[in-house]
Amino acid sequence: MRTKNLLLALGFAASITSCSSLKQSQPHASANAEIRQLLGEQAACWSNGDLACFMTPYWKSDSLLFVGKSGLTYGWEQTMANYKLNYPDAAAMGKLTFDLKEMRPLATETVLVVGKWHLARTVTEGDVEGHFSVIFKRFPEGWKIITDHSS
Template sequence: MKNSRWGSALALLLLLLAGSPRAMAASDEATAIRQAMAAQQAAWNRGDVDAFMQTYKDAPDTTFVGRTVRKGYRAILESYRRHYATRAQMGRLTYSDLDVRLLPGAGGEVRYAVVTGRFHLDRTAHGEVAQDDGIYSLLWEKTAGGWKIILDHTS
């Protein structure tokens, strides 16, 4: 009888924690990042590089690591414009194997997140960038303007 009460109490506690505001907020944060990535993919598939870049933080220290390292929002934007100059070079972007890991600080507040996954470009033309498939890791920061990418490592 005593073990049954403890088991019931533990089950109730776990249920409460799963539905706690902190757990729900974490779920909301991961959902917000997934929605930002879906909007980014849709923008790419419309051929709208400027809208695609809205997920990146507009800051001089935002960094893209690929074959080279580019620093600064403007440098990254210009690189995308140069390497994917036509709709045929942009093609259709698909993300897969998306994994969002929230990184809570000492006080439990989530300000950063790491996102990993795969990308695929289905396209008929290539510019300087011939790669159609790869993996990425993104470091996101929660800003006043929403979640923004501050570091993109794509290979």
């Protein structure tokens, strides 16, 4: 009888733990799906030559941090200006695809995304690709990129 009660108690505890971890993972699954959708839309914007649309997921703040081959850039406006300078037209922009490698929750409202980007272009520079890590933070208006490190 004692063994039976012990097994029932352990089974009950395991089911509570299982339900608890399921509840914790559901917000992360939802966040990951929302972020994947944003990145898909962002790649489509780029591929259509629409930088303003591409910049929509970025935090429109002077505190946005972009790290690239030229070093650190602070702020949404400067990041946009750099994109315009380096990609002056749709041909230079090419077609963008992302290959997401990992998504890690850093906190309840913050997610790290690591992946690979590829630009298919017909211009003389040809195709280019590299890796990126972005940090998304949930704001009242939705998920926004607060830090982007692309190489």
